Each structure stands twice: as C-alpha cells, then as structure tokens.
Amino acid sequence: MTASSSAEAATAALSPAPRRSRETLIAAIAFLLFAALPPVASAMNDTFLVFFAIRVMVFAIAAVSLSLILGFGALVSFGHAAYLGLGAYSVAILAEHGYWDVTISLPVTLLVCGLFAAVTGAISLKTRGVYFIMITLAFGQMAYYTATSLSAYGGDDGLTMWGRTEIFGSSVLGDRTTFYYVVLGVLLLSYVVARMIVASRFGRVLQGAKQSEMRLRAIGIDPYWYRLVAYVIAGMMAGLAGALLANAAEFVSPAYMSWHRSGELIVMVVLGGLGSLAGSIVGAATFLVLEEVLAHFTEHWRLIFGPLLVLVVLFGKGGLTAMLGGGRKNG
Amino acid sequence: MSATLLAVQTLNGLQLGILLFLIAAGLTLVFGVMDFINLAHGVQYMLGAYLAVAGYGITGTFWGALLLGLLGALIVGLVLELLVFRHLYDRDHLDQVLATFGIILFLNEAVRAIWGSTPLTLPMPDILSGSFELMDGLRYPVYRIALIAAGLLVAAVLYVLVTHTRAGMLVRAGATNAPMVAALGVDIRRLFMLVFGFGTMLAGFAGILAAPILVVEPGMGDNLLILAFVVIVIGGIGSIRGAFIAALIVGLVDTLGRGFATDIARLVMSPSAANGVGPAIASMLIYVLMAAVLFFRPTGLFPARGG
Numbered sequence: 001m002t003a004s005s006s007a008e009a010a011t012a013a014l015s016p017a018p019r020r021s022r023e024t025l026i027a028a029i030a031f032l033l034f035a036a037l038p039p040v041a042s043a044m045n046d047t048f049l050v051f052f053a054i055r056v057m058v059f060a061i062a063a064v065s066l067s068l069i070l071g072f073g074a075l076v077s078f079g080h081a082a083y084l085g086l087g088a089y090s091v092a093i094l095a096e097h098g099y100w101d102v103t104i105s106l107p108v109t110l111l112v113c114g115l116f117a118a119v120t121g122a123i124s125l126k127t128r129g130v131y132f133i134m135i136t137l138a139f140g141q142m143a144y145y146t147a148t149s150l151s152a153y154g155g156d157d158g159l160t161m162w163g164r165t166e167i168f169g170s171s172v173l174g175d176r177t178t179f180y181y182v183v184l185g186v187l188l189l190s191y192v193v194a195r196m197i198v199a200s201r202f203g204r205v206l207q208g209a210k211q212s213e214m215r216l217r218a219i220g221i222d223p224y225w226y227r228l229v230a231y232v233i234a235g236m237m238a239g240l241a242g243a244l245l246a247n248a249a250e251f252v253s254p255a256y257m258s259w260h261r262s263g264e265l266i267v268m269v270v271l272g273g274l275g276s277l278a279g280s281i282v283g284a285a286t287f288l289v290l291e292e293v294l295a296h297f298t299e300h301w302r303l304i305f306g307p308l309l310v311l312v313v314l315f316g317k318g319g320l321t322a323m324l325g326g327g328r329k330n331g
Numbered sequence: 332m333s334a335t336l337l338a339v340q341t342l343n344g345l346q347l348g349i350l351l352f353l354i355a356a357g358l359t360l361v362f363g364v365m366d367f368i369n370l371a372h373g374v375q376y377m378l379g380a381y382l383a384v385a386g387y388g389i390t391g392t393f394w395g396a397l398l399l400g401l402l403g404a405l406i407v408g409l410v411l412e413l414l415v416f417r418h419l420y421d422r423d424h425l426d427q428v429l430a431t432f433g434i435i436l437f438l439n440e441a442v443r444a445i446w447g448s449t450p451l452t453l454p455m456p457d458i459l460s461g462s463f464e465l466m467d468g469l470r471y472p473v474y475r476i477a478l479i480a481a482g483l484l485v486a487a488v489l490y491v492l493v494t495h496t497r498a499g500m501l502v503r504a505g506a507t508n509a510p511m512v513a514a515l516g517v518d519i520r521r522l523f524m525l526v527f528g529f530g531t532m533l534a535g536f537a538g539i540l541a542a543p544i545l546v547v548e549p550g551m552g553d554n555l556l557i558l559a560f561v562v563i564v565i566g567g568i569g570s571i572r573g574a575f576i577a578a579l580i581v582g583l584v585d586t587l588g589r590g591f592a593t594d595i596a597r598l599v600m601s602p603s604a605a606n607g608v609g610p611a612i613a614s615m616l617i618y619v620l621m622a623a624v625l626f627f628r629p630t631g632l633f634p635a636r637g638g
Binding site for chain 2: 267301303310
C-alpha cells in the first residue's frame with residue numbers, strides 16, 4: 001500500500017486556511033443553487049427537475065456521510081448502500097404497519113442503522129486494508145439478501161408506501177415543494193454536523209489515525225473507538241438519506257442496497273475529491289447528472305461510464321474540487 | 332427432512348463449494364502475492380460462460396465450447412492485466428477498487444449489449460447428460476457429479492503445482508513476503524502475470540462448468556464474487572488450502588441452510604412465522620459464520636502472510 005493516496009495529494013495541495021474557505025465557498029454555492037431551484041423549475045414548468053434535484057440531494061447526504069469515514073478516516077467501506085436500504089426499509093415497514101409519524105419513524109431509523117453499524121463496524125474495524133473492504137462488502141450483501149428474502153414485505157419486488165411520513169400527524173410532506181425544502185434542510189444539517197465533527201478534536205484524531213496509527217497509539221489514543229463512533233455516525237446519516245429516499249419514491253426495494261450502489265457512492269465521494277465534504281455534494285450531483293445525460297444517448301451508458309471511471313482513477317488526481325480550485329497536486 | 336433430501340442438498344452444496352473454490356483460488360493468490368484487490372474477477376466467471384456459449388455456436392460441441400471459452404477468458408484476462416491492472420499494483424486499495432469497479436460496469440454492460448439480457452443456456456455434453464441412481468429412489472444428474480469431480484481434480488492439480496513445483500514455491504514465498512522474493516532476484520511481475528492468467532482461467536472454467544446447470548446472464552458473476560470474498564476472508568488471504576476448505580464450508584452451509592432453515596425454524600415457532608423468518612436466517616448464515624471466524628481468527632483459518 002503506498003502512502004501517496006489521492007487523499008493526501010488533494011489535501012497537500014493547499015494549506016488549511018484557503019482550503020477551508022474554498023470548501024465553504026463551494027458549499028455556499030451548492031446550497032444557494034439548491035435553494036433557488038424550485039421557483040426556477042416552476043417558472044419553467046419543469047417538474048422533472050425538482051424530482052431529479054431531490055434525488056441528487058438524497059444521494060448527497062449519503063455521499064457526505066461516506067466522505068466522513070472514507071475521506072477523513074481512510075475507511076474504504078464498500079457496504080454503505082446497506083444503510084440507505086435499512087433507513088428506507090425502516091420507514092416503509094413501519095408505514096406498512098400503520099406507523100406514519102416522524103416521531104416514531106425517525107428514532108427507529110436511527111436506532112436500526114446505528115445498531116447495524118455498531119455490530120458490523122465492531123467486527124470489520126478489527127481488520128485493515130483488503131480485509132476491511134471485503135468484509136464491509138459482505139455485510140452489505142447480507143443486508144441485501146435479507147431484504148430480498150423478506151417475503152412479507154415484498155421480497156425481491158420491493159414494497160410500496162401508500163403515502164409519505166407524517167410530521168406530528170400532518171401530511172405536509174405530500175406537497176412537493178415542502179418535501180424538497182425538508183430534504184434540503186436535512187442535507188444542510190448533515191453537512192454542518194459532518195463539518196463540525198471534522199473540525200473537532202474527535203475529527204482530528206480520526207484524520208491522525210489515517211496518517212499514522214502508531215503515533216496516535218504512542219500518545220495514548222486507541223483509534224479503534226474513534227473509528228467505530230465515526231462509522232456509526234456515518235451509518236445513521238446514510239440511514240436518514242434512505243428514509244428520505246423511501247419517501248421520495250414512496251417505494252422501497254432491495255436494489256437500494258445492491259453493492260453496485262455502494263460502489264457508486266464511493267465513486268461520488270472520489271469524484272468530488274477525498275477530504276472535502278462539499279466536494280461530495282458536487283460529486284453526487286456530477287455522478288447523477290452524468291448518468292442522466294449518458295443514459296439519454298444510449299441505454300448502455302455504462303459502456304461509456306466504466307472506462308471513464310478507469311481513466312479518472314489512472315490519470316485524474318484529487319477529484320473535482322481540486323480541479324475546480326485550480327489547486328493541482330504537486331507530487 | 333428425509334435422508335435423500337439431505338444427500339441431494341449435500342451434493343448441491345459441494346457443487347457450489349467447488350465453483351466457489353475455482354473462483355477464489357485465483358483471487359486469493361492475486362491478493363496474496365500482489366496485495367491487489369480485483370473486483371473484476373467475478374466478470375471473468377461470467378465471460379467464461381458467455382464465451383463458451385459463443386464457442387458452442389461456432390463448434391457445435393460442448394468440448395469445443397470449453398476450449399474456446401477457456402482460451403477467450405485467458406486472453407481477456409491478460410489484455411485487462413496489460414491495459415489496466417498493471418498500472419494499479421502500486422496504487423492504494425481505493426484506486427484498485429474504483430478502477431476494477433469501472434471494468435465490471437463496462438463488461439457487464441458489454442455482455443448485455445452483445446448477447447442481450449435474456450438468460451442463455453449451454454447444452455451439456457451427451458455423455459454426461461444422463462442421471463443415475465445414487466441410492467434407493469434418488470436419481471442424480473451425471474453432469475453435476477462430473478462437475479464436482481472436475482473441481483476436485485483441479486484442486487488436486489493446484490495442490491501439486493503449489494507445493495511441489497518451483498513456480499509454486501515462488502508463489503507461496505510471494506504470498507508470505509513479496510518484497511523479499513523480489514529482492515532475491517525473482518521477477519515478481521512475471522510471476523504475478525502467470526498467477527493472474529491462471530486465476531482468470533480458473534474463474535472462466537467455473538463459469539463454463541456452471542453454464543449448463545445455471546442460467547447464463549449479465550451480472551451472474553457478481554454474487555459469486557462476493558461469496559468468493561467470504562471464502563477468502565474465512566480461509567485466509569493467499570492460502571489455496573484455506574480457500575479450498577472455506578469454499579466447501581461456505582457452499583455446504585449456504586445450501587443446507589437454504590434447504591433446512593425453514594424446517595428448523597418450525598420447531599420453535601408457528602409455521603407461518605417460520606416461513607417468513609427461515610429464508611432470512613438462511614441468507615444471513617454464511618455472513619454470521621464469517622463474522623464468527625473473524626472474531627476468533629482475524630486473519631482467517633489458514634493465514635499465509637508471514638508478516
């Protein structure tokens with residue numbers, strides 16, 4: 001394993017202060033664009049745009065959560081889509097049994113995802129490198145197969161939700177624009193929380209463990225617990241994204257947690273640049289727009305996207321944020 | 332839960348185990364020698380099956396299909412190694428994961444574009460198409476027995492190659508400590524290409540063997556790839572012996588679990604509840620097994636890496 005990962009290349013390019021202000025700038029632009037979108041879309045009478053932007057924001061939440069452990073903790077989790085699915089299924093299964101209110105579905109979603117992350121994380125984090133990748137992938141697949149075998153909840157075919165989560169008994173989320181801004185609010189909240197975590201002492205330990213685990217141990221810190229807590233937080237955040245995804249589509253299916261989805265989440269984070277939370281939002285948007293545009297040309301869009309990904313890995317370094325800022329890596 | 336059913340399920344489990352071993356064998360050596368994670372190994376299994384179907388179209392016999400399929404899988408594997416993988420060995424695992432993920436997307440889609448999404452089949456050879464009486468009132472297809480035998484034969488050949496030849500010795504040494512082997516003047520890159528080509532062919536072979544009894548469809552290798560990961564994690568990275576034993580365990584546990592979990596669940600709960608819970612438990616079994624092995628032996632049952 002070489003130390004010259006793209007993460008270090010990206011972070012080494014700029015000193016902390018300008019890097020932080022660029023991060024804020026990108027985030028500010030992204031959130032302003034998202035906030036301005038519904039009026040513009042309604043002026044253009046384009047409902048697809050709103051649906052599409054909701055999808056982008058939901059995946060941006062998941063990407064930010066993955067960015068927290070992948071970009072700042074160097075934990076290559078290949079089972080992150082499982083949390084998207086767990087969150088979605090929590091909401092949908094509760095709805096199936098008549099529990100629609102957010103006061104029930106929100107705590108249950110967070111609890112389910114947090115528990116799954118705590119148990120699988122406690123085992124996976126004992127290992128490093130290739131083992132960690134394979135084990136997170138395997139646990140993700142376990143969640144997927146479990147969902148396909150839940151015949152009471154649709155199994156392979158998925159489960160339709162006949163409505164959306166209610167907020168204190170009122171179904172305000174049924175209104176598209178309201179739902180849009182709720183999703184935007186959750187994205188903003190996730191982003192701010194993730195940024196606070198990264199800037200805190202906790203976040204510094206996480207990043208320190210990425211650089212040198214031995215030095216951390218030498219000053220008396222065991223990174224295992226820090227990684228586990230970060231892993232649980234990331235899982236819960238992705239579960240939130242899953243709950244929103246279920247509400248957006250009013251449908252859940254095991255496909256939400258297929259391992260291709262986990263791979264796509266990693267692609268989003270890397271596209272945006274490791275070590276940049278705002279970059280993950282940009283990465284999620286870029287990936288989904290690219291998918292949409294390429295799929296417009298041909299149904300076999302992956303024929304173009306696959307090689308593109310290989311080229312980005314072989315020749316592109318530092319992701320989109322590094323390219324946008326002009327701050328190319330220098331070594 | 333009769334004895335015949337148990338016998339059939341055990342044979343089916345062995346069969347899955349053999350297929351898993353053929354895929355995991357190449358994968359575990361590639362991990363072991365080069366510390367390279369290749370997600371695209373599963374597509375080699377799929378390509379083997381598709382190329383064999385194409386080969387059948389040309390030659391009209393199973394044996395011709397087998398030959399062309401193996402050759403095609405080897406060529407595709409070596410081309411990929413030359414074009415992409417070669418440039419990834421010095422990169423970190425994240426880059427390896429992303430690039431090989433890109434290759435999976437490409438090849439799965441390419442197969443879909445060329446052959447379509449509808450499942451294809453490969454006819455089995457005439458001599459192996461019958462069935463025979465295994466025990467009283469139980470007929471079992473000859474082909475499935477032949478598959479198990481072929482897999483065991485390959486395992487035996489691999490064992491001899493790895494333990495009794497010079498190349499095998501170098502591979503074992505490479506899995507234990509690659510930099511040391513390179514320092515002693517062995518061209519580790521060439522050694523790796525040999526291992527890689529061989530591993531690719533084994534995965535392709537598994538795909539060809541599976542083609543007559545399972546459906547040939549895009550993405551068919553993805554699920555087996557992840558099962559092969561579970562096998563490698565349980566067996567220990569870089570160990571052929573570990574891969575063999577773990578593959579049989581995973582194959583048997585998964586198949587028997589799916590066969591009997593619902594019946595066992597019925598012993599402790601109502602039939603309707605058991606019908607719901609049984610399949611869910613069955614699909615979790617091997618992952619729970621993996622977690623348990625990891626908990627007690629973090630580097631697997633037969634770790635090859637010396638440190």
